[in-house]
Amino acid sequence: MKIKASAPSAQGLRPWHRVVAGLALALTGAAVLAQTAAAPPPAEEVPFWAIGMPKDGPGKALAPVPSFPIATPAADLPIKKMKLPPGFKAEVWASGILDARGLRQGDKGTVFVSSLFVAGKIYAVQDKGGKREVTTIAEKLFLPNGIEYNKGSLYVATPKDITRYDNIEDNLANPPKPVMVYDKLPGEVPHGWKFIKIGPDGKLYVPTGAPCNICDIKEGYAQIARMNLDGSGFEVVARGVRNTVGFDFDPKNGELWYTNNGRDWLSEDFPNDTLNRVGSPGKDHFGFPFCHQGTMADPVYGWGKNCADYTQPAQLMGAHAATLGMRFYTGKMFPSQYQGAIFIARHGPWNRTKKYAADVVVAWPDGKGGIAKVEPFLTGLVENNEYLGRPVDVMVMKDGSLLVSDDHNGAIYRISYQGS
Numbered sequence: 001m002k003i004k005a006s007a008p009s010a011q012g013l014r015p016w017h018r019v020v021a022g023l024a025l026a027l028t029g030a031a032v033l034a035q036t037a038a039a040p041p042p043a044e045e046v047p048f049w050a051i052g053m054p055k056d057g058p059g060k061a062l063a064p065v066p067s068f069p070i071a072t073p074a075a076d077l078p079i080k081k082m083k084l085p086p087g088f089k090a091e092v093w094a095s096g097i098l099d100a101r102g103l104r105q106g107d108k109g110t111v112f113v114s115s116l117f118v119a120g121k122i123y124a125v126q127d128k129g130g131k132r133e134v135t136t137i138a139e140k141l142f143l144p145n146g147i148e149y150n151k152g153s154l155y156v157a158t159p160k161d162i163t164r165y166d167n168i169e170d171n172l173a174n175p176p177k178p179v180m181v182y183d184k185l186p187g188e189v190p191h192g193w194k195f196i197k198i199g200p201d202g203k204l205y206v207p208t209g210a211p212c213n214i215c216d217i218k219e220g221y222a223q224i225a226r227m228n229l230d231g232s233g234f235e236v237v238a239r240g241v242r243n244t245v246g247f248d249f250d251p252k253n254g255e256l257w258y259t260n261n262g263r264d265w266l267s268e269d270f271p272n273d274t275l276n277r278v279g280s281p282g283k284d285h286f287g288f289p290f291c292h293q294g295t296m297a298d299p300v301y302g303w304g305k306n307c308a309d310y311t312q313p314a315q316l317m318g319a320h321a322a323t324l325g326m327r328f329y330t331g332k333m334f335p336s337q338y339q340g341a342i343f344i345a346r347h348g349p350w351n352r353t354k355k356y357a358a359d360v361v362v363a364w365p366d367g368k369g370g371i372a373k374v375e376p377f378l379t380g381l382v383e384n385n386e387y388l389g390r391p392v393d394v395m396v397m398k399d400g401s402l403l404v405s406d407d408h409n410g411a412i413y414r415i416s417y418q419g420s
Contacts, residue, residue, distance in 0.1 A: 048190040051213045052265035059265070064350045065387065067118045071098045071410025078388040079413070083380040086420045087335075090378065093403060093414035094125050094132040100405040100412055102195065102325070103395035104149040106169045111395075112137075112154055113405065113412065114147045116193055122147065122156060124172045125412070137168070137175045145245070146194030148204065150229070157206060159192030160185050162231070182231035186211070186220060191243040195325070200254040204229055207258075209243035214263045214289055214298065222288050224258065224278070238278050240286040240310060246325040246393065250365070252340065255279065257314070259323040259344060262292050264351050271296050273323040274313035275344065277369050284311040315371040321357040322347035325393030325405075329362075333400025334417050338362065343377065343402060345391035358387050360394060360404060378404065378415065 054060050074095035082090040094100075094111075098121070102114035113123040122138040138144070138156065146157030154165040156178065162185070163178035181204075186192065191209025198204050203226040210222040224238040224247070237256065247258035256278040262271040271292035278284050287294065287310035289301040294312040297305055317323040326344040341364050348358035360378035363371045381389040390408035397403060402415040 048212055049264065054265070058353050059268070059351075062351045062353070065348075065390070065408075067099065067407070069098070069118060071096045072408075074411075077409055077411050077413075078381060081380045081383065081388055082378055082413075084378055084415065087417055089416050089418050091414050091416075092411060094134060094412045096410060097123055097125070097134055097412060098410045099407050100410055101145055101392045101407050102147045103393045103403055103405055103412070104147050104154070105395065105397065106149050106154075107152065108169045109398070110169050110172070111403065111412075112147055112149060112168075114145050114156070116143055116145045116407065118407075120144065122154075124168075126172070135172050137165070137172055138178075143189070143193045146196040146206070148196045148198055150198050155181065155196060155204065157194035157196045158185075158187075159189060159194070160187030162194075162196070162204070162206065180231075181229070182206075182227060182234075184234075193245070195245045195247060197247060197249075198229070199226065199249050199256065201226075202229070203227060203233070205237065205247065205256070207241060207244045207247075209241070210288060213265065214300065216301065217289055224256070235282065237281045238276075238284045238286060238311075240284075240288045240290075241276075242288040246323070246345070248327050248342070250340075251328055251330055256281070257326070257328075257342065259317065259326050260286065260313075261322060262320070263289075263298070264320065266292070266296075266299070267319070268352050268354075269319045272313075272316035272319050273321045273346075275315040275317055275323070275326070275342070275363060275371065276311070277314045279311070279369060286311050286313070314365075314369065315363060315374060317344070317361075317374075318346065318357060320349035320352050322349055324391075325395075327394050327396055329396060329402075331396045331400025331402075334402075340365065343394045343396075345394050345404065347390050347392060348382065348387055355382050355385050355387060358382050358390050360391050378413075 099115035099119035100113050104112045111125040115121050120141045124135045124137050126133045142158040148155040152167050154168045161183040162181040164181050188211045190211045196206050205226045207224045223236050225236045227234045243261040244258045260274045262273050290305040291307035324345050324347050329338045329341050341362050346357035358381040362377045363374045366372035389406045391404050392407050393405045395403045404413045
């Protein structure tokens with residue numbers, strides 16, 4: 001995932017999107033400027049995502065895909081374009097959820113949804129007799145991508161802190177004042193937004209991405225850490241992690257697996273995003289900024305480094321695919337071969353001339369720390385080199401169906417198995 005503080009031309013967008021593309025850029029840019037107004041201006045007014053951009057040629061025309069300030073109407077969502085394996089069905093589960101990203105389910109069935117650059121909100125979605133009712137429970141937040149639910153409390157992570165809303169499902173109409181859990185995060189915008197999750201050890205896992213596309217890393221960045229639920233006991237679990245916006249724990253042995261976004265502007269086809277396994281917590285270093293995808297030494301920071309000295313990825317996930325949310329499948333609805341498999345959302349690249357991904361794939365661990373195979377699952381959201389939707393997160397529901405969030409359209413889809 002890359003910051004959306006800038007956008008390409010609206011030319012080629014769906015007609016109603018053309019109207020709002022300019023407004024989206026203005027709103028997003030204004031939000032980022034407001035968040036960084038207190039900082040001194042940089043020597044050069046260059047967005048961090050543009051560092052390393054080619055000075056000419058097709059690459060110079062690339063920029064992050066614009067986010068729109070309104071959600072796509074339910075009737076215009078791309079359900080009919082979606083392709084799934086035989087026996088599976090896609091349907092709109094909820095619409096009108098601007099900038100829908102992270103997904104978590106409460107004990108009483110409420111689905112909590114986070115947002116990022118456009119909305120700055122946390123939503124609660126309740127099923128009311130087959131219809132979904134959406135409530136905004138927090139707003140005007142600073143990039144609140146990271147959410148987690150545990151024993152009645154909703155945890156919300158921004159680039160600078162983690163707060164907790166207690167007894168939230170009983171107080172959706174009048175949410176409680178958030179309790180501060182941890183306020184020592186760096187707070188920087190570049191790769192500062194979070195994905196958080198409580199592990200089988202009862203600790204809260206939180207990443208801090210690299211504050212750049214590529215740079216020398218100071219202590220406290222490019223890592224995944226964990227802490228006790230009261231914010232104490234902070235310790236680093238994995239280093240050399242450029243930017244993870246999705247992870248989960250293997251239900252068989254509790255091991256942490258995570259997705260990682262590779263650096264930009266080396267090439268249209270390299271390096272790959274990766275899927276990774278933390279086999280030695282506290283010791284694993286995954287190579288950034290010295291090595292990418294386990295094999296490619298960085299042209300600036302890789303001199304004198306041996307990529308074989310770093311923890312290798314479990315699977316390459318495609319160049320600039322923006323590999324984000326992932327979950328081990330633990331439900332009972334899908335056929336047995338999906339038990340223990342990993343469903344992974346790929347947001348789709350902005351810095352390739354040819355768009356791809358914008359899908360959900362499924363990966364099967366080989367039981368040896370690697371991946372036996374990866375297959376497409378939900379496809380069909382790229383048409384005429386444009387995105388019809390962009391999956392961000394996936395979540396297994398209590399009934400075994402799979403929810404998929406789409407921030408491009410402001411919607412959540414439900415994937416169920418109907419039988420072949």
